[in-house]
Structure formats: C-alpha cells, structure tokens
Amino acid sequence: MTASKASSRVIPIRDFSSCSYCSVRRLCLPHGVNDDDLQTVEKIVEHRPHYDKGDHIFHQSSKFSSLFAIKSGSVKTFGVTRDGKEQITGFHFPGELLGLDAICNEVHNCNAVALEQTVVCEISYDNIESMVGEIPSLHSDFARLMSKELRRDDEMLMILGNMSAEQRVSCFLYNLHRRMKRQDDVQDEIHLPMTREEIGNYLGLSLETVSRRLTGLQQADIITVHNRSIKLQDIERLRSHCM
Amino acid sequence: MTASKASSRVIPIRDFSSCSYCSVRRLCLPHGVNDDDLQTVEKIVEHRPHYDKGDHIFHQSSKFSSLFAIKSGSVKTFGVTRDGKEQITGFHFPGELLGLDAICNEVHNCNAVALEQTVVCEISYDNIESMVGEIPSLHSDFARLMSKELRRDDEMLMILGNMSAEQRVSCFLYNLHRRMKRQDDVQDEIHLPMTREEIGNYLGLSLETVSRRLTGLQQADIITVHNRSIKLQDIERLRSHCM
DNA sequence: CGAGACGTTGAGTCCGCTCAACGCCCGTGG
DNA sequence: CCACGGGCGTTGAGCGGACTCAACGTCTCG
Numbered sequence: 001m002t003a004s005k006a007s008s009r010v011i012p013i014r015d016f017s018s019c020s021y022c023s024v025r026r027l028c029l030p031h032g033v034n035d036d037d038l039q040t041v042e043k044i045v046e047h048r049p050h051y052d053k054g055d056h057i058f059h060q061s062s063k064f065s066s067l068f069a070i071k072s073g074s075v076k077t078f079g080v081t082r083d084g085k086e087q088i089t090g091f092h093f094p095g096e097l098l099g100l101d102a103i104c105n106e107v108h109n110c111n112a113v114a115l116e117q118t119v120v121c122e123i124s125y126d127n128i129e130s131m132v133g134e135i136p137s138l139h140s141d142f143a144r145l146m147s148k149e150l151r152r153d154d155e156m157l158m159i160l161g162n163m164s165a166e167q168r169v170s171c172f173l174y175n176l177h178r179r180m181k182r183q184d185d186v187q188d189e190i191h192l193p194m195t196r197e198e199i200g201n202y203l204g205l206s207l208e209t210v211s212r213r214l215t216g217l218q219q220a221d222i223i224t225v226h227n228r229s230i231k232l233q234d235i236e237r238l239r240s241h242c243m
Numbered sequence: 244m245t246a247s248k249a250s251s252r253v254i255p256i257r258d259f260s261s262c263s264y265c266s267v268r269r270l271c272l273p274h275g276v277n278d279d280d281l282q283t284v285e286k287i288v289e290h291r292p293h294y295d296k297g298d299h300i301f302h303q304s305s306k307f308s309s310l311f312a313i314k315s316g317s318v319k320t321f322g323v324t325r326d327g328k329e330q331i332t333g334f335h336f337p338g339e340l341l342g343l344d345a346i347c348n349e350v351h352n353c354n355a356v357a358l359e360q361t362v363v364c365e366i367s368y369d370n371i372e373s374m375v376g377e378i379p380s381l382h383s384d385f386a387r388l389m390s391k392e393l394r395r396d397d398e399m400l401m402i403l404g405n406m407s408a409e410q411r412v413s414c415f416l417y418n419l420h421r422r423m424k425r426q427d428d429v430q431d432e433i434h435l436p437m438t439r440e441e442i443g444n445y446l447g448l449s450l451e452t453v454s455r456r457l458t459g460l461q462q463a464d465i466i467t468v469h470n471r472s473i474k475l476q477d478i479e480r481l482r483s484h485c486m
Numbered sequence: 487c488g489a490g491a492c493g494t495t496g497a498g499t500c501c502g503c504t505c506a507a508c509g510c511c512c513g514t515g516g
Numbered sequence: 517c518c519a520c521g522g523g524c525g526t527t528g529a530g531c532g533g534a535c536t537c538a539a540c541g542t543c544t545c546g
Contacts, residue, residue, distance in 0.1 A: 079401050082486040087401040101397055103390035109397060133379035140372060142382075146389040147346035153396035154344055154352060158322050158330040160403035161447045165502065196525065204404045206503055211526055227511085227525080243325040408534065439493065449535055454494055470493085470543070 022121075023095045024069045026141045027128055048121060051114035057098065060111045064102035066122045070094050073118025074193040077110045078201075088202040090152075091115070091194060093179055100146055115193040160204050168203040169213040170241035173223065177232060188235065192228040217241075265364075266338045267312045269384050270371055291364060294357035300341065303354045307345035309365045313337050316361025317436040320353045321444075331445040333395075334358070334437060336422055343389055358436040403447050411446040412456040413484035416466065420475060431478065435471040460484075 019025045048071070051057060057068055060080060070092055077098065078088040089110055092098060102108045103125070132138045159171050173190065181187045192199070196214075197207040205213075214230075217223045222238050224231040232238060262268045291314070294300060300311055303323060313335055320341065321331040332353055335341060345351045346368070375381045402414050416433065424430045435442070439457075440450040448456075457473075460466045465481050467474040475481060 079397065081401065081405075085405065087404045089397045089400045089404075101390055101393040104387045104394060109394050129383060132382045136376035136379065139375045139382050139385075142386065143389065144347045146386065146393065147344055149393055150344040150389065150396065151347060151352050153393065153400065154322070154332045156400055157332045157396065157403065158324065160400065161330040161332075161444065162324075162328065195523090201404065207524090208504085208526080209502055212502095215526075438491090450492090451494080451536085452534060455534095458494075 021095060022069055022071070024067075024097050024123070024141075024145060026138060027067075027069075027123060027131070048119060051118045051120070053114055053116050055114045055118075057112040057114065057118075057120060058108050060108055062108050064099060064106045064108050064125070066124050067100065067128070068098040068112070068120040068122055070096050070098065071119040071121055074115045075112050075118060075120075076115055076194060076198060076202075077112050079110045086111075086201065088198060090156075091176075091202065097145055097149075100149055115198075165203075165205050165209050166213050166216065167242055168205060169199075169210060170217065170238055172199065172203055173217075173230060173232070174235075174238050174242055177235065177238075188232040190230045190232065192230065264338060265312055265314070267310075267340050267366070267384075267388060269381060270310075270312075270366060270374070291362060294361045294363070296357055296359050298357045298361075300355040300357065300361075300363060301351050303351055305351050307342060307349045307351050307368070309367050310343065310371070311341040311355070311363040311365055313339050313341065314362040314364055316363075317358045318355050318361060318363075319358055319437060319441060319445075320355050322353045329354075329444065331441060333399075334419075334445065340388055340392075343392055358441075408446075408448050408452050409456050409459065410485055411448060412442075412453060413460065413481055415442065415446055416460075416473060416475070417478075417481050417485055420478065420481075431475040433473045433475065435473060 049057075051073070057075060058064075072094055075092040075098060076088050077090045077092065078086045080086050092112075098112050098120070099108065101110065128138075128142070132142065155175075159168055163171065176190050176192075177187075180190055194202075195207070196210045199205075200207040200210045203210070214223070214225050217238070218225050220237075222232075222234050222241070224233055292300075294316070300318060301307075315337055318335040318341060319331050320333045320335065321329045323329050335355075341355050341363070342351065344353065371381075371385070375385065398418075402411055406414065419433050419435075420430075423433055437445075438450070439453045442448075443450040443453040446453070457466070457468050460481070461468050463480075465475075465477050465484070467476055
C-alpha cells in the first residue's frame with residue numbers, strides 16, 4: 001500500500017468505532033496527525049466510558065464540562081417536562097457529538113441515555129477551547145459540526161410542523177437510512193435500537209399509531225417489518241411518502 | 244453620573260438597535276472596544292441593509308457567505324417542502340443571528356423574510372473566521388451563540404412533540420414574553436409581528452385554532468387580545484398553562 | 487372609501503389518541 | 517422441561533381535539 005493517495009486510500013475493514021470515521025476526530029486528536037498514525041494515537045485517548053442499555057451519559061441540569069463523541073451504539077436525548085413526562089429530542093449514532101446545547105450556559109439541557117451497549121469518547125471542553133486557541137482552523141470544524149446539528153433540528157421542526165402520521169414515520173425511516181448507510185454494508189436494512197414508544201414520543205405520535213403506520217407501509221410493499229429490523233423494499237417510494 | 248460602576252452603568256435611552264445591546268457585537272466589532280467607543284465604532288460598520296415587510300434577507304439553497312445580526316424589526320425563517328408549502332422554523336428578533344445553519348455546507352437551509360421594517364448587520368463569515376484566528380477567545384462567544392440556538396430548537400421540539408393546542412399557544416406567548424422583556428419597557432404587552440396563520444404554521448396548528456385558543460386564554464382572564472397586541476394579565480397562570 | 491388581507495366564529499368531519507385485549511419473545515426460576 | 521411474568525408489539529373500538537370548510541366581521545392602506 002503506497003502513501004501517495006493519502007486522502008482517498010481504502011481502509012480494509014470498516015471499523016466505525018475507530019477514530020478514522022469519527023466526525024470529530026480533529027477535535028480530540030493532536031494537530032496534524034495523519035490517517036496512518038490514527039490507530040496508534042487513538043489508543044492513548046483517555047476516557048472511553050462503556051455504557052449499558054439505560055445508562056445515563058449525562059443528566060439534565062448537571063454541570064457541563066465535556067462533550068461526548070459516540071464511537072459505537074446509540075443514544076437518545078430527552079428533556080423532562082414539568083409534569084414529569086419525557087420528550088425525546090433526538091437519537092444519536094456513531095460519529096455524532098453530544099452535549100453541544102450545554103455550551104451556552106454550562107448546564108446540560110437534556111438527558112442522554114444509551115439505547116444499547118454504547119462506547120463514547122469523553123472530550124473535555126476546556127481541552128477543545130485551548131486547542132482551538134492553538135490551532136485556529138479547528139474553529140471551522142467545530143462551527144460546522146454545530147451548524148449541522150442545527151440543520152438536523154430544523155429538519156425535525158419541519159417534520160413536526162405539519163406532517164401526517166404516515167409522513168412522519170416515513171421520514172423517520174428515510175432519515176435513519178441516510179444516516180445509517182455509511183455504517184452498514186447491508187444498506188437497505190435498518191435495526192431500530194429504540195422501542196415503538198420512543199419513536200412515537202420523538203415523532204409526536206402514540207406508540208399505537210407508529211405500529212399501525214409501520215404495518216401500513218408494509219402492506220404497501222414499501223418495507224418489511226420484523227420486530228425491530230426494518231427492510232426497505234422500495235426506498236424511492238418511501239422517499240416519496242415523506243412529502 | 245459617575246463612571247465608577249462601568250459594568251452596570253445606566254444607559255439613558257435603551258436603543259436596542261445600537262451595537263451596545265447586540266449579542267454578537269464581539270463578532271463584528273474590533274477587539275477590546277469598550278462600551279464608550281461603541282457609538283463611534285458602529286458608525287463605520289459597512290453593510291446595514293434595510294428590509295421592508297416581505298423582503299428576503301436570504302433564500303433557501305442560495306450560497307452562504309455572511310451571517311446577519313438583527314438590529315431592529317423581526318424575521319421569520321422557513322423551509323419549503325417539496326409540495327410547495329412553507330414551514331416556519333423560527334421567529335427572530337433584535338440581537339439574534341441568522342444563517343448559522345448554513346455554515347456546515349455553505350448553502351442556506353431556509354428562507355429568511357422580514358416580518359416588518361427590519362435592519363440587519365451583514366457580517367462576512369470569512370471576516371469572523373479570520374477574527375477568530377486573531378482573537379481565539381471569540382471562539383467561545385461564537386460557540387455559545389450557536390449552542391443557544393440549538394437549545395432554542397430543542398425547546399421547540401419539546402413543544403411540538405406532545406403539547407395540546409392551548410399549551411402550544413401559551414408557550415409561544417410566554418417564550419415571546421421572555422425574549423421581549425429585555426426590549427420593551429412595557430413588559431407585559433407583546434406586539435405580534437406575524438399573522439395568526441404564521442403562528443399556526445410555526446406551532447403545527449391551523450390559524451383558526453390559534454385564534455380560538457387566544458380567545459380562550461382571554462376568556463380565562465390570562466391575556467387581553469387586541470388585534471396583534473397581546474396584554475399579559477396573569478403571567479404566572481400563563482406559565483402554568485405551558486405544562 | 488373601497489378592496490383585500492387578516493381575524494373570528496360556527497358546523498361537521500376525520501385523524502390520531504385512549505383504552506383494552508391479546509400475542510410474541512425471552513429470561514428466570516421452580 | 518414448562519410455568520410464569522414482564523416488556524414489547526399489534527390490533528380493534530370508540531372518542532375527542534384539531535382540521536376543514538364556510539360565512540361574516542374588522543382592520544389597513546392605497
């Protein structure tokens with residue numbers, strides 16, 4: 001393997017838990033590290049907490065000091081309303097960064113809970129700030145990350161604003177598909193790490209409605225449902241259901 | 244008037260269109276400028292476009308190059324779905340920054356349209372980036388701003404997720420009140436720059452429902468409605484309706 | 487002062503919610 | 517091995533809140 005095509009070389013096994021595929025690796029790894037050094041470098045990253053299903057990564061109202069990059073697994077973030085109900089504001093997957101909404105006042109705005117066995121990198125925000133001081137170009141990366149998060153939220157606002165139940169579920173699956181497809185070789189099969197109730201909570205629907213719409217999409221030969229695994233039979237038609 | 248209490252001195256006339264009250268002034272003004280120099284400095288800011296009601300500040304899918312800080316007036320941002328309907332994702336007021344969601348791929352994700360006569364400061368993003376390079380502490384300010392925007396979006400997701408029509412309208416008014424109260428001396432009176440239809444679109448309700456809920460809140464002696472001006476008669480009870 | 491945009495109110499409909507029953511899967515313990 | 521139980525998912529019946537459609541009232545601005 002030559003080093004001539006450094007930026008586009010093929011990585012033999014797609015290990016998405018490695019730093020190579022992490023969208024925030026420029027934030028936690030030393031400046032100027034190249035791809036070949038990554039495997040060495042990532043072994044010295046310090047905090048790599050493992051979480052089981054149901055474990056809290058951080059709590060609402062707790063003091064913010066670190067961001068968390070998801071290496072493997074999946075996470076839900078949710079707020080708790082004053083009458084005690086939880087409202088899910090997002091599902092998060094490997095390569096994504098948690099805790100950005102806590103920067104503004106250094107208090108976590110939501111709870112983050114693992115939906116399955118999950119590994120994250122804890123990145124001290126002080127470290128990030130001092131690294132941005134030394135390497136100003138990191139600011140751009142960081143701003144882009146936050147901007148992307150804003151865009152995702154706005155997309156969700158558009159879904160919740162005026163879409164029907166069927167459209168919401170279709171959008172949910174389609175977006176999941178788009179986010180997953182860098183992660184699975186089997187691109188047209190999604191494994192849902194969350195319950196129907198959690199999907200409904202997120203989409204502003206009851207769990208029964210989620211269930212009904214999934215079977216509806218199945219009867220239309222658009223998907224095949226097997227418990228939590230969803231096979232996308234006709235992605236184009238799924239996409240057309242989103243509008 | 245002594246200058247001894249520099250950080251809490253009284254500013255005679257609260258001119259919220261001045262840079263003194265702008266949340267992003269550290270981004271567009273030279274480093275280290277103190278409050279007393281502001282009035283001089285802000286006269287040399289270059290781009291200060293004026294917009295009339297209905298004017299576009301930027302268009303969805305157009306190339307991103309600047310952020311826009313609102314100096315006076317108000318703005319709605321909205322996306323257009325594939326079937327041509329608009330979905331409002333936010334209302335924006337003086338001191339707030341528009342265009343943050345376009346940083347990630349340099350294309351505007353939404354339209355921004357003035358709801359009334361509006362003045363903004365156009366701030367070249369290249370300028371911001373190079374200033375962050377020179378003054379690293381600006382990075383923190385910028386990250387805080389984006390984080391705050393994320394938090395606002397998440398709050399909205401919680402509202403749209405499971406609240407009833409009455410709760411949505413109450414939350415809308417209460418949030419508006421909180422954002423307004425730094426801007427108006429008459430703190431318990433809100434002037435709405437948008438139509439019922441735009442409120443409904445934003446809240447995921449029909450315009451008729453918005454109208455009905457407003458009269459409902461009026462009949463409960465919580466607010467008094469006079470066209471677009473809403474007098475908050477009982478803020479505590481309004482707040483309790485939000486949950 | 488007239489036209490059009492905006493807002494209110496009423497009547498009827500429908501989508502999604504609630505309540506309820508049942509089935510499936512799986513781990514646990516007798 | 518089966519029984520049991522709990523979590524999760526599906527399906528049905530009936531209800532209700534928000535939407536749609538429609539008419540009318542009111543404000544704004546040329």
